[in-house]
Amino acid sequence: MKKQDGILLESGTNELEIVEFEMGHNRYGINVIKVKEIILPTPITVIPHAHPAIEGIMQLRGEVLPVINMEKVMGLPQTIGPNDGKYIVAAFNKQEVVFHVHEVTQIHRISWNQIEKPSDLYSGDASQVIGVIKRERDMLLLLDFEKIVMEINPDSGIRVEEVQKLGERERSDKRIVVAEDSPMLRKLLSDTLSEAGYVNIEFFENGKDALNFLEAIVADGKTVTDEIQLVITDIEMPQMDGHHFTKRIRENKDLSALPVIIFSSLITDELKHKGESVGANDQVSKPEIAELVLKMDQYIL
Numbered sequence: 243m244k245k246q247d248g249i250l251l252e253s254g255t256n257e258l259e260i261v262e263f264e265m266g267h268n269r270y271g272i273n274v275i276k277v278k279e280i281i282l283p284t285p286i287t288v289i290p291h292a293h294p295a296i297e298g299i300m301q302l303r304g305e306v307l308p309v310i311n312m313e314k315v316m317g318l319p320q321t322i323g324p325n326d327g328k329y330i331v332a333a334f335n336k337q338e339v340v341f342h343v344h345e346v347t348q349i350h351r352i353s354w355n356q357i358e359k360p361s362d363l364y365s366g367d368a369s370q371v372i373g374v375i376k377r378e379r380d381m382l383l384l385l386d387f388e389k390i391v392m393e394i395n396p397d398s399g400i401r402v403e404e405v406q407k408l409g410e411r412e413r414s415d416k417r418i419v420v421a422e423d424s425p426m427l428r429k430l431l432s433d434t435l436s437e438a439g440y441v442n443i444e445f446f447e448n449g450k451d452a453l454n455f456l457e458a459i460v461a462d463g464k465t466v467t468d469e470i471q472l473v474i475t476d477i478e479m480p481q482m483d484g485h486h487f488t489k490r491i492r493e494n495k496d497l498s499a500l501p502v503i504i505f506s507s508l509i510t511d512e513l514k515h516k517g518e519s520v521g522a523n524d525q526v527s528k529p530e531i532a533e534l535v536l537k538m539d540q541y542i543l
Contacts, residue, residue, distance in 0.1 A: 449487025
């Protein structure tokens with residue numbers, strides 16, 4: 243089935259649509275914005291010496307796309323044949339990939355504040371789970387598809403070499419707030435932004451925590467722009483997404499002067515209007531870290 247344009251939500255509502263799919267006895271989710279279509283398996287071409295999780299490549303309307311076997315990614319016993327299951331055709335981080343899953347079941351509309359961050363007790367740096375949705379009889383796990391792809395192809399992620407190409411830079415004492423739920427990406431951003439000269443960064447796991455931090459500054463009677471010079475936010479985050487976070491900043495007269503850059507895998511020409519409608523000053527697609535740094539230079543004086 244093809245994703246219908248009408249399923250897209252109004253920006254800033256802190257809601258999302260999730261495509262639910264099955265792997266083994268568990269149920270998982272992917273943001274519908276990432277999903278281009280869901281199709282039955284088609285013939286693929288096997289690539290010698292490819293990553294173990296890559297089944298091969300397929301052609302779809304003239305585009306050659308890699309097919310990722312989600313059984314291999316998740317360490318499950320191999321039960322799915324080449325003609326079984328479903329293909330989820332996805333687009334993010336300026337690339338298209340196909341995920342081979344057992345079954346696709348339904349679509350849910352939920353609020354980000356219904357999504358819990360995984361506990362450190364059962365998750366860690368190696369975990370692919372970025373959110374847990376509790377339901378009456380089971381749980382739905384949101385997967386970090388950017389991390390899955392980056393572990394297969396590290397060159398698809400944020401690379402410090404891109405910042406190093408910008409040359410020597412002065413260290414900045416300007417204070418920046420970054421909202422990013424992925425521990426791996428927080429570490430990458432810390433390393434790359436430090437290389438770019440930005441060393442005074444406050445990291446938060448979601449928009450809710452970042453907003454509470456900003457509101458606490460003005461509650462103490464301080465002018466927020468004296469304390470913070472820029473906000474950078476991801477879009478997909480448990481509790482509060484980046485669009486709603488940006489909207490809340492713009493609606494608060496004490497915070498509205500803060501420049502906000504959205505840095506997300508979901509920035510496309512078709513979806514940029516969402517960030518514009520909530521008042522983002524700029525939007526940069528992951529993993530374009532050098533572009534992000536150049537935009538930061540514009541807004542930090």
